[in-house]
Amino acid sequence: MSTYAVVDPYTGQTVQEFAALTDDQLEAKVARADETYRTWGRTTSPAERGALLGRVAALYAERREELARIISREMGKPVEQAGLEVDFASAIYDYYSRNAETFLSDEPVALEWGEGTAVVRRTPVGVLLGVMPWNYPYYQVARFAAPNLMAGNTIVLKHAAQCPESSAAMEQIFLDAGLPAGAYENLYATYAQVDRLIADPRIQGVSVTGSEGVGAHVAEIAGRNLKKVVLELGGNDPFIVLSTDDLDATVEAALGVRFYDNAGQMCCGAKRFVVIDSLYDEFVEKMTGALAELTPGDPSKAETALGPLSSVGAAEFLEDQVNRVVAGGAKVLAGGSRDGAAYAPTVLADIDRANDAAREELFGPVASLYRVSSEAEAVSVANDSPFGLGSYVFTTDQAQAQRVAAALDAGMVFVNIVGAEEPGLPFGGTKRSGFGRELGPFAVDEFVNRKLIRIGG
Numbered sequence: 001m002s003t004y005a006v007v008d009p010y011t012g013q014t015v016q017e018f019a020a021l022t023d024d025q026l027e028a029k030v031a032r033a034d035e036t037y038r039t040w041g042r043t044t045s046p047a048e049r050g051a052l053l054g055r056v057a058a059l060y061a062e063r064r065e066e067l068a069r070i071i072s073r074e075m076g077k078p079v080e081q082a083g084l085e086v087d088f089a090s091a092i093y094d095y096y097s098r099n100a101e102t103f104l105s106d107e108p109v110a111l112e113w114g115e116g117t118a119v120v121r122r123t124p125v126g127v128l129l130g131v132m133p134w135n136y137p138y139y140q141v142a143r144f145a146a147p148n149l150m151a152g153n154t155i156v157l158k159h160a161a162q163c164p165e166s167s168a169a170m171e172q173i174f175l176d177a178g179l180p181a182g183a184y185e186n187l188y189a190t191y192a193q194v195d196r197l198i199a200d201p202r203i204q205g206v207s208v209t210g211s212e213g214v215g216a217h218v219a220e221i222a223g224r225n226l227k228k229v230v231l232e233l234g235g236n237d238p239f240i241v242l243s244t245d246d247l248d249a250t251v252e253a254a255l256g257v258r259f260y261d262n263a264g265q266m267c268c269g270a271k272r273f274v275v276i277d278s279l280y281d282e283f284v285e286k287m288t289g290a291l292a293e294l295t296p297g298d299p300s301k302a303e304t305a306l307g308p309l310s311s312v313g314a315a316e317f318l319e320d321q322v323n324r325v326v327a328g329g330a331k332v333l334a335g336g337s338r339d340g341a342a343y344a345p346t347v348l349a350d351i352d353r354a355n356d357a358a359r360e361e362l363f364g365p366v367a368s369l370y371r372v373s374s375e376a377e378a379v380s381v382a383n384d385s386p387f388g389l390g391s392y393v394f395t396t397d398q399a400q401a402q403r404v405a406a407a408l409d410a411g412m413v414f415v416n417i418v419g420a421e422e423p424g425l426p427f428g429g430t431k432r433s434g435f436g437r438e439l440g441p442f443a444v445d446e447f448v449n450r451k452l453i454r455i456g457g
């Protein structure tokens with residue numbers, strides 16, 4: 001269990017430490033969340049809760065610069081990108097604010113037999129536990145908190161230990177927006193306290209975004225206690241290039257979704273580049289050429305496009321992974337070096353499909369290249385992964401796009417586009433990337449009681 005502390009990955013400076021909760025402090029927060037579920041979540045209307053989420057959205061917008069600076073220092077995100085993350089979080093709260101009454105209106109069900117009416121009413125279930133990661137500190141919480149506060153659930157949230165300042169700022173925004181104490185409680189909790197929370201009868205469900213190991217650990221305890229979980233875990237997303245009218249634009253898209261965004265610390269970021277023979281050499285030349293100009297910089301500077309990784313430990317872990325892929329026979333076409341928490345943009349090629357290290361998620365600015373001779377081989381390589389989060393397909397042939405989209409084992413398929421996530425589009429994966437969906441209308445159904453109300457004629 002790491003200490004809750006702000007450790008600037010760019011300077012290595014420990015800026016501030018925060019004490020973990022005592023068991024009594026934790027109990028007080030959970031009891032308050034349970035009480036607020038009963039006195040607020042079950043008694044207010046979707047319109048009232050939706051209006052509060054609108055205030056939350058507005059406060060993210062008002063506090064944009066301060067919030068961006070906080071996470072840039074906590075996890076090294078370039079401050080410009082941090083501002084865009086704040087914008088995305090605000091948009092998620094706004095989306096559920098605007099759709100509260102629609103998503104929570106009674107859903108009529110047609111009767112096959114008998115007289116009268118039948119509706120499904122989505123009612124809250126109680127206190128939910130969230131366990132969230134450092135890579136998008138505001139966005140990851142928003143996609144869990146927004147639909148569930150809209151539904152009338154209350155939340156206790158264990159954020160990453162390296163995000164204590166942003167997690168406190170989020171709790172404060174909910175209070176300043178007018179939500180009652182207990183609607184959202186930030187927990188500087190230990191792992192042992194989280195284990196006990198999952199089993200606590202007041203906790204009705206758990207949402208985890210993070211690694212497979214944490215997902216499995218939480219889901220195991222939740223399973224023993226008959227608690228539902230949503231797991232948003234890792235990914236090793238393929239970026240398939242079969243044809244293009246503009247290779248420069250396709251390479252730019254690949255650079256964006258592997259290197260520019262969050263230094264590649266993005267679960268649904270493309271990580272494996274599966275390129276058709278006829279385009280491969282030019283694709284590689286353009287990618288490696290562009291990376292020669294991209295060096296990790298100071299995330300607090302507006303002009304910085306590539307920051308450090310979230311910590312020295314994360315960079316060392318990535319360095320070890322790359323070394324094992326190379327030990328398995330891969331070639332380093334660019335990068336491959338580390339300086340503290342900064343990892344150089346790296347391109348790996350000649351990766352044998354038996355290279356087990358290459359099947360791991362490389363959570364940083366490392367592109368793994370695969371050369372293929374056909375659509376069928378591209379799909380085979382793409383699906384040869386324990387993960388199934390997102391995927392990208394670039395082709396000028398729409399029929400081919402549909403065939404490949406249908407064939408890919410992934411929760412999301414993006415065709416000729418990157419960075420297309422929106423508050424209204426479902427996010428989630430299959431296989432070892434987890435289960436459940438966040439964002440859009442599907443997120444509403446994860447932790448509500450879809451109550452049938454059948455009234456006789």
Ligand SMILES: NC(=O)C1=CN([C@@H]2O[C@H](COP(=O)(O)OP(=O)(O)OC[C@H]3O[C@@H](n4cnc5c(N)ncnc54)[C@H](OP(=O)(O)O)[C@@H]3O)[C@@H](O)[C@H]2O)C=CC1
Nearest residue numbers: 132133134159160161191194210211214232233234235267
């Ligand atoms: N699908 C998605 O959207 C995302 C998936 N991920 C995946 O997560 C990994 C990187 O993120 P990272 O933060 O290192 O992931 P971790 O799984 O290590 O951490 C995620 C969260 O789980 C907590 N945690 C870790 N161990 C325990 C435990 N035993 N009991 C309770 N909570 C625990 C962490 O707390 P603490 O910080 O105190 O250890 C953190 O809050 C990568 O594999 C990445 O693919 C990351 C982001 C998004």
Ligand SMILES: CCCCCC(=O)O
Nearest residue numbers: 136266267268269421
């Ligand atoms: C803006 C999209 C962020 C995705 C979060 C992730 O995949 O880690």
